[in-house]
Amino acid sequence: MRDLTHFIEPLDGGLARMDLAVDGITCPACMAKIEADLARVPNVTRARLNLTNRRLALEWKAGALDPACVIDRLAELGFKAYPFSANRAEADEDAEARFLLRCLAVAAFAAMNIMLLSVSVWSGNVSDITPEQRDFFHWLSALIALPAVAYAGQPFFRSAVRALLARSVNMDVPITLGVVLALGMSVVETLGHAEHAYFDSAVMLLTFLLAGRFLDQNMRRRTRAVASNPAALKAETAVKFVTPDEIREVPVSAVHAGDLVLVRPGERVTVDGVVTEGRSEIDQSLVTGETAPIGAASGTRVYAGTVNLSGTLRVRVAAAATGTLLDEVTRLLDNAVKARSRYVRLAERAARLYAPLVHTTALATMLGWVAFGATWHDAIITAIAVLIITCPCALGLAIPAVQVVASGALFRAGVLLNTGDAIERLADVDTVVFDKTGTLTLPQPEVVNAADVPPDVLALAGRLALASSHPLAAAIARAAGAKLPLDGVVEEPGQGVRVVLDRQELRLGRPSWCGAEREAGALALASEASAIAFRRDDERYAFAVCQQPRPDVVAVIDALRMRGLRVEILSGDRAEAVKAVARAVCVETWCAGVTPAEKISHIEARKRQGRTVLMVGDGLNDAPALAAAHVSLSPITAVHLSQAAADAVFLGDRLAPVADTLVLAAKAKRLMRQNLWLAVLYNAIAVPIAIAGLATPLVAAVAMSGSSVLVTANALRARHRGMPWKF
Amino acid sequence: MEVLIYLVPLALALGFLGLAAFLWSLKSGQYDDLDGAAWRAIMDEDEA
Numbered sequence: 154m155r156d157l158t159h160f161i162e163p164l165d166g167g168l169a170r171m172d173l174a175v176d177g178i179t180c181p182a183c184m185a186k187i188e189a190d191l192a193r194v195p196n197v198t199r200a201r202l203n204l205t206n207r208r209l210a211l212e213w214k215a216g217a218l219d220p221a222c223v224i225d226r227l228a229e230l231g232f233k234a235y236p237f238s239a240n241r242a243e244a245d246e247d248a249e250a251r252f253l254l255r256c257l258a259v260a261a262f263a264a265m266n267i268m269l270l271s272v273s274v275w276s277g278n279v280s281d282i283t284p285e286q287r288d289f290f291h292w293l294s295a296l297i298a299l300p301a302v303a304y305a306g307q308p309f310f311r312s313a314v315r316a317l318l319a320r321s322v323n324m325d326v327p328i329t330l331g332v333v334l335a336l337g338m339s340v341v342e343t344l345g346h347a348e349h350a351y352f353d354s355a356v357m358l359l360t361f362l363l364a365g366r367f368l369d370q371n372m373r374r375r376t377r378a379v380a381s382n383p384a385a386l387k388a389e390t391a392v393k394f395v396t397p398d399e400i401r402e403v404p405v406s407a408v409h410a411g412d413l414v415l416v417r418p419g420e421r422v423t424v425d426g427v428v429t430e431g432r433s434e435i436d437q438s439l440v441t442g443e444t445a446p447i448g449a450a451s452g453t454r455v456y457a458g459t460v461n462l463s464g465t466l467r468v469r470v471a472a473a474a475t476g477t478l479l480d481e482v483t484r485l486l487d488n489a490v491k492a493r494s495r496y497v498r499l500a501e502r503a504a505r506l507y508a509p510l511v512h513t514t515a516l517a518t519m520l521g522w523v524a525f526g527a528t529w530h531d532a533i534i535t536a537i538a539v540l541i542i543t544c545p546c547a548l549g550l551a552i553p554a555v556q557v558v559a560s561g562a563l564f565r566a567g568v569l570l571n572t573g574d575a576i577e578r579l580a581d582v583d584t585v586v587f588d589k590t591g592t593l594t595l596p597q598p599e600v601v602n603a604a605d606v607p608p609d610v611l612a613l614a615g616r617l618a619l620a621s622s623h624p625l626a627a628a629i630a631r632a633a634g635a636k637l638p639l640d641g642v643v644e645e646p647g648q649g650v651r652v653v654l655d656r657q658e659l660r661l662g663r664p665s666w667c668g669a670e671r672e673a674g675a676l677a678l679a680s681e682a683s684a685i686a687f688r689r690d691d692e693r694y695a696f697a698v699c700q701q702p703r704p705d706v707v708a709v710i711d712a713l714r715m716r717g718l719r720v721e722i723l724s725g726d727r728a729e730a731v732k733a734v735a736r737a738v739c740v741e742t743w744c745a746g747v748t749p750a751e752k753i754s755h756i757e758a759r760k761r762q763g764r765t766v767l768m769v770g771d772g773l774n775d776a777p778a779l780a781a782a783h784v785s786l787s788p789i790t791a792v793h794l795s796q797a798a799a800d801a802v803f804l805g806d807r808l809a810p811v812a813d814t815l816v817l818a819a820k821a822k823r824l825m826r827q828n829l830w831l832a833v834l835y836n837a838i839a840v841p842i843a844i845a846g847l848a849t850p851l852v853a854a855v856a857m858s859g860s861s862v863l864v865t866a867n868a869l870r871a872r873h874r875g876m877p878w879k880f
Numbered sequence: 881m882e883v884l885i886y887l888v889p890l891a892l893a894l895g896f897l898g899l900a901a902f903l904w905s906l907k908s909g910q911y912d913d914l915d916g917a918a919w920r921a922i923m924d925e926d927e928a
Contacts, residue, residue: 181923203913206913258902262898297892
């Protein structure tokens with residue numbers, strides 16, 4: 154029934170291929186288990202699991218095997234697998250990373266070989282090298298350096314040209330200028346049989362910088378891959394009517410406006426549309442933040458991201474019609490993204506100061522030497538030596554090195570960065586605004602009073618609950634830790650599930666259906682909780698199910714306050730519900746019932762007060778506010794639109810990653826500043842040497858590698874030494 | 881110093897060989913899954 158054609162890619166030789174994102178891989182043994190097992194499936198020609206990004210590449214004889222069997226086989230092994238197609242941005246990033254690695258390989262090869270020649274020249278210069286041999290070695294160096302730089306320098310040259318065309322300066326402008334001048338001067342000097350040539354400096358500089366850039370890119374790519382797997386695991390599919398009475402499960406991208414789709418109880422709605430048939434309740438918490446379900450009948454509008462609770466619905470897919478919530482959110486999101494003032498990164502600010510300063514110094518050096526009676530030739534050589542020695546090797550590594558180490562530490566703490574400059578912006582935060590539903594609270598409802606029910610009853614209710622697709626039943630099954638479903642369970646649509654076991658009738662469902670109104674009434678429910686009743690013959694019990702705060706919420710919010718941050722709650726839910734949570738976590742400033750537009754204006758108001766806001770939210774209604782805030786975080790359970798708008802995504806049930814992120818970001822920014830100062834210090838020592846005309850290629854090589862090692866070693870201090878927040 | 885006439889080209893050729901080998905390994909996807917490759921090396925073939 155499942156239609157996978159959308160994901161299958163035909164290969165030569167009658168083979169077909171598909172990528173699957175696999176959930177549940179915890180260790181390398183899982184990899185061996187999956188591969189060994191799939192190798193035994195007939196007609197599978199290749200099954201290879203990538204442990205880094207948790208994806209399975211599957212190839213089989215086209216037509217001889219239904220790939221859905223492989224997904225079922227994986228499910229039997231205990232792994233959830235979903236077809237995965239890499240998006241455009243990810244494919245581009247992969248190509249970019251490969252190109253950087255090729256550049257790095259070429260530059261490193263050239264650097265090693267040229268250094269071999271240069272060291273011979275340096276030692277020859279103080280012993281017995283003949284001028285002919287020296288020229289020969291210099292020409293050989295040129296032969297290697299010129300093509301290598303022409304190839305490996307491309308990432309820098311392109312970026313520098315782009316910046317200059319846009320009438321601005323970035324770090325790549327002085328790099329490009331330094332490299333090109335160093336090579337040009339060296340060729341001219343070699344023609345004049347000179348003692349010094351700077352081929353080695355130019356190539357070594359490129360090698361160091363490319364290494365920094367590749368590592369930066371690679372870390373980002375790795376976190377991106379892990380972040381996009383859950384998107385595939387959320388199974389963006391819909392059950393579509395292909396004919397009036399034939400249904401088929403298809404990917405959402407194959408559903409168009411006007412199609413009719415079927416949404417069964419317990420399923421997530423994956424399209425926007427209007428209900429044409431059926432009656433049910435819809436949980437909209439992920440879209441509006443409202444925790445109480447709303448009724449749905451013919452004519453009700455439903456949104457992607459909501460959950461259908463009780464009845465089967467037929468939904469006519471609508472194009473994003475004007476005036477709907479989704480339309481408004483999309484419009485606000487676009488505006489917020491456009492209005493976002495582009496953050497000027499630390500490296501760019503440094504480059505803007507640095508480039509003119511260096512170029513002026515070089516010019517002044519040249520004019521100075523001419524004024525003191527040096528020849529134009531010597532003056533120009535000295536000026537270029539100043540440019541080479543100041544070529545921002547340390548400055549170019551100062552920030553990427555910290556970035557790599559810090560994003561690696563965040564990755565291990567369960568935080569995946571979406572944007573490159575997120576760390577720098579996170580370090581500025583002084584106000585944290587939380588959404589309530591799904592952010593401060595857990596995304597799934599939990600049983601509150603499990604301790605009040607006898608354990609054997611809870612266990613039985615849990616096993617019965619396994620048969621139901623209702624999210625509230627799933628909460629009971631989780632609370633009981635139930636694994637074994639009961640046989641012969643009957644589901645009464647909109648009421649609950651029942652079964653006859655040992656001549657006793659068991660029922661789990663609405664209190665009225667179980668005759669347990671009295672027990673449910675005795676629960677004295679908080680407004681946002683729902684009651685579920687369980688009946689065994691004449692015994693009746695009631696469970697209170699509601700969204701619980703994340704386990705460490707109080708500790709994290711206290712810790713944030715200890716750091717001098719202001720904490721606020723901004724929710725689309727009703728006032729009573731928000732007030733209860735705000736009181737539980739001791740937050741005084743809270744707003745309830747806010748629309749997406751009001752969320753934005755609240756954040757804008759805070760900005761006008763001079764505050765830098767971190768927004769943490771997961772719902773569709775939070776997406777525009779996430780884009781409008783200075784920086785933003787989303788839990789991995791957030792709707793797709795919000796996750797895309799957020800600067801970083803955190804994993805797991807705990808809120809601690811939010812605090813960890815802020816601590817690590819502050820530390821990383823401090824190290825970035827330190828590194829920039831180290832680079833300045835290096836220049837303060839090296840530049841006078843160059844101005845004095847004493848910067849031989851040997852001095853340049855030592856200074857450059859020394860400063861690079863220094864900033865890289867300093868960056869390593871950004872590693873996460875245990876959890877900074879003790880709970 | 882005539883030895884340079886064949887030693888230098890030899891050194892360059894060896895260097896190029898190394899570069900070519902690296903580019904080939906990159907192209908054949910050997911760096912796509914560094915975590916997995918580390919474990920594959922110590923796993924027994926016949927183990928299920």
